[in-house]
Amino acid sequence: MSESVNQQPVPLHEHGQRRPMKKRLWWIAISPSVWAIHFLACYITAAVWCEKIGEGNLRPLQISVGIYTAIALPVIIWVGYSSYRNFRRGDPPVPYDFDDPTDRTHFFGFTAFLLSSLSVVATLFTVLVFVLVGSCD
């Protein structure tokens, strides 16, 4: 991306309070990463608990998964909400594939929003296993 393109005016974003997402490619990876960390944390905890600590009482394991979820879900929802706000700024025509800051912001916002939605569902599916199975067997 050339410097001249980066310095183009961004009229649709000038009035916004938040920094436009035009340069934040890493932003779209946050929600899937949080889901992945949550998934690993849940299953590593389950593996250690079932193998080393106590097979009979799973309540502490379920509480741990609940705590991980209480941390992960708000982060994913916050990223999704912020992305949605960026995505809804202005109303450029779809698809957002024009090489200018406005379309880039919309593209990042839209992508991050969809990935956040997917991450919420995936995180809840992970939790569902611990709610319904409830056994080390």
Added chain:
Amino acid sequence: MNFVPSQSALDHAGVGAESIAGLFWVMLIGGCLIWLIVVGLAVYAIVVPGQHDQKRTRMLVIGGGAVFPTIVLTALLTYGLAMLPDLQRPAPEGSQVIEVAGVRWWWRIHYRMPDGNRVETANEIHLPVNEPVEFKLKSEDVIHAFWVPSLGGKVDMMPGRENRLKLHPTRVGVYRGVCAEYCGEAHTQMAFDVIVESREDYDEWLRQQASLAVAISDEAEAGRKIFAGSGCGACHSIRGTSADGVVGPDLTHFGSRRSIGASVLPNNADNLTRWIAETHRVKSGVEMPAFETLAEDELRALVRYLGELK
């Protein structure tokens, strides 16, 4: 009793397989529902002429493409997960415990007896009908997987680790079990027979399996000497004789088994002769050497001996 072994998860004869068959049908219906709606929307978009209403189109894409599949998948996942606790629960205390080890390419089987002893057999499992049985699954070499489709789900057999499985057969019959994890050259010939029978028949079978090798006819006695003289006892064990090898299957009651070579051939004299003389043509890759040098009468005596081990 059916005499052709069934190997279909849909021909269920056990509690676990019945649940899995139910899960299959529910998943199939759920998958068809999603397919019908997605294809229906595509057909609608192609067939209905003119420009579609933007708001309605967006609703259809979001609703049919994201919300509806998510709801259906959540319902299917919940249905499937809810089955797991019961399927995975160990058999009650006091149930028959059977240890099975996967060995390239056959099955070493030990029945744990109430007195603490273990009875060894191979490639054939007998189960009492309407009673849960606990399996302890191991591997002696590579990763195998234990699966009797008509009775329950499959479980991997890992080297250095013991996995467990509960089977609860509900119908008398003969069923086929297989190795469900590719394990090498003769993987597809690594199967076993499962005979589900009444409690009385099972007790009688187990009592017989726990006994030593029985007395034999004169011709079979000649076969026993050939067995010993050819070095078969270095790999195979026949309890009650000097043969105590542990590399290959225990042959103490070989004659009572339905099949040869881990369910490769029906157990009869012709097939056994072929197995001994042309082992690698029947099952390529097995460690047992072919005894092509045995004379015809020696082979006949050996086959007679093994056939009388009931």
